[in-house]
Amino acid sequence: MDESFEEFKTSFSYGSRSDLSFKFLKHLSDEDAAGFLSRMLEQVGEAYDTGDVTGIINVAYEAQVSGYAPDPDEPYHYTYEDRPFAPLRKPLSESRVGLLTSSGHFVAGDDPEPFGVPDMSQQEAHDRIQEFLREAAVLSAIPRDTAEEDLVVRHGGYDTRSALRDPNVTFPRDRLVELEQSGRIGELAATLYSFPGATAQGRVKRSAKEWAAQLAADEVDVLLLVPV
C-alpha cells in the first residue's frame, strides 16, 4: 500500500526513518512540511554552487522552531505563575560554579544502567524512549577532571552526534574550566551532573528537591543548567 504524506512525516519520529533532529516534522501541517522540504531542496541546489550551507541551516532551524511551537488547543501541563529568584551571593569571580545538564552524560564504568540494562546503546535508548518517559531519571555525578574519552552520552530524545564530536555542545565542562583559568569565575565545582532529560516529569520534579540538597552540600554558589 502506498505511504501517505502523513505516514511519511510521522516516520521521522521513532519510525522507519527516525531522525531525532527532524522528528518535529510530524507536528507540521502537510502544507508546512511540504513547504519545508521544497525550500530545503532549493537550498541544497544553491549549496551545490556556492558551498555555503547557511541557507540549509536557516530553513531547518525555522522549521524546527515552528514544529515545536506550542499548540494553542493543548494547554501546558506545567505552567507556573511565580518566578523563583535567589540573588547572587558574591561576585562570580569568587563563586563556585556548578553544572547540571539534561544531556545524558555519564562516566564510563559508572553507567546508571536504565531498567537494569548494562551498557545500553544509544540505539536501544532511542528504541525504549516510551519507557524512559515513564521512569525516574538517575542523576550521574561526573568528576570535573574526567577524561574526554571516558565521558559517555546516551539519550533517546535528541540527536547526540554533536555531543559525541564535542561534549561541550551540551555539557560545557571545558569552557567552564577555561573561565576558571581566566578568573571570570572563582572555580568550577569538583563534581558536575547530568541526566537524560527525556524522563517522567512528575518524578523529575520530586528528584529535583534531592538534587538541590546535593548541590547545597557541594557548596555550589551558582548553577549553569543546560537542557537539550
Place this chain on the structure above:
Amino acid sequence: MSVGHVAREIEAAGIPTVSVYVQAFRHVSEAMGVPRTVVTRHPMGRTLGAPGDVERQHEVIGAALDLLESAQAGGALVELEAPYRPGSLSG
C-alpha cells in the same frame, strides 16, 4: 521541561541558576517560570553551538554569566541573535 523543574527547585533552595535554551523551547522556559534564561538560535541538541565552535560556546556561557550578574527578578530572559554556524571539526 525537565530542566525547568530542576531550575525552579534549585533556585527555591537559594542557589541562583541560569539555563540555556534553544529557541524552539523558549516557550517552555517562559511557561515554567525559569529564573534566568539565555536563548540561542541553535538547533535542538546543539545548545551551546556547533562541535568545535569554542568561540560561540564562550559567547553563550558568557551571556549566561552576565545574566546571573544583571538579573534583578525571576523570569529574566536574554536572546542571542547570532544564528547557528557549522563547527570547524572534521569528520
